[in-house]
Amino acid sequence: MTQILNIGIIGSGGIAAAHARAYLDMNDVKIAGVADVIPGKAEEFIKRLGLEGAQAFDDHKDLLELDLDGVSICTPNVAHHRTSVDSLLADKHVLVEKPLAVTLDQGVEMVQVAKQQQKILTVGFQPRYDPNMQAVKDIVRSGELGNVYYAQTGGGRRRGMPGGTFVNKGLAGAGAMADIGCYSLDLVLNALGYPKPLTVSAFTSNHFGTNSIYHPEADKFEVEDFGVAMIRLEGGKVLNFKISWAMHMDSLGPTLFLGTDGGLKLTPAGSGPWSGVWDGGIGSISMYHDINNHHVDTTIPVQTHTIDIFKAKVRDFVVAIKEGKPAPIPGEEILINQAIIDGILRSSEIGKEVDIHIPVI
Known part of the structure; x- marks a missing residue:
């Protein structure tokens, strides 16, 4: 029987839609929830993309209480750090859009927490x-x-x-x-x-x-x-x-x-x-x-x-979770970029x- 992964999406802007469409093309992934700080935006996103069964949240911490295997971080850059760290501490694997963070110190903490939690922290460089x-x-x-x-x-x-x-x-x-x-x-x-x-x-x-x-x-x-x-x-x-x-x-x-x-x-x-x-x-x-x-x-x-290089990066994240592989594009590498x-x-x-x-x- 195919293992179905539960995925959450934090942020519901344009890049989040690209992540959602990539997940929707997979028969072994379910988008369980979407969070956005703007009230009503996550719910509108779920309806617009036809994410049946997905729950909407205004606070990403509420989303992280769901039984999720991983999350896509699709927020503005300033929120990459906090939402990634919170997700890792909640024992979720993380695919965060580029750039890794806003500051080097933020990136260091993200990588440290991923290592501490033994979770994937991979960064969205689809090229x-x-x-x-x-x-x-x-x-x-x-x-x-x-x-x-x-x-x-x-x-x-x-x-x-x-x-x-x-x-x-x-x-x-x-x-x-x-x-x-x-x-x-x-x-x-x-x-x-x-x-x-x-x-x-x-x-x-x-x-x-x-x-x-x-x-x-x-x-x-x-x-x-x-x-x-x-x-x-x-x-x-x-x-x-x-x-x-x-x-x-x-x-x-x-x-x-x-x-x-x-x-x-x-x-x-x-x-x-x-x-x-x-x-x-x-x-x-x-x-x-x-x-x-x-x-x-x-x-x-x-x-x-x-x-489709964008879908390929999302798929690689899913495969890494399912097969226990290392992060496809490790946060440790992109920390140097940052x-x-x-x-x-x-x-x-x-x-x-x-x-x-x-x-x-």
Whole structure:
């Protein structure tokens, strides 16, 4: 007989609907309840998506009293920490949407509690399920590039600034860094094996978001829409990171891996003013190396696929719970991602390089 998992969803915005639809496609999952702090919103969500038998709550702690196997955390960024910790302490496995948290300290507590409770804490980076992203990781980790000493990543939208909770610092914590920059960092750090960051020197700005010509909520815009940083990593590696929600430019350049035996260049898929960042797929992969003292450029074919990468990440969470597997995208890894974003914001604020310290957990 198929084991049916009971799942709860905390938060009922747009990303929560994507989680719900993914669960609804599975015959071994039941959505038992939904919680949202706005009265009536969870109930409306349940009705709109046809979640038969699901209960609605205004307080996530009431939801956690149900017999749940796991929860999806789909709240604004500021609530990721508290709802995740409460869920873990209630002995529920957790899939939390990116970014992990708002601050490094919050992320540390989340990982500590998950370890203490022996529960899954996995983070929603669905681009990892793109076979081309996996191919890049395989190439970098294979050693074909030799010692990778430099990486460059990020991306820029010519125009692509969200609004609402995304631009409220009290709810989002950060802007472009937390929204799309975390994807760029995961692309490179995952390929490199998530080396620890040592120092960060950064600059951020919000020239476009605070200008009513470019954003309808300019008077409410409180986060960065652009950032650039130089990050020293353990093992003698350095990462050049840059991200932008809006700019007068077509691109901030490709993602690069420079190694002692070869180099790899990636461009993102998609076109138009909202493209150019790594929240989607890969457009091209090129390798540069030498053969018999000749400079050789090799185009690596981009795989076409029909994988729904969002559903794949949700399914992997379910499988990990059912089969007792580790977290598919461990909080311990994404804590490093969070530490870099935290360091970027601190460095930008004081105008000089800062050290990054991640406690042993």
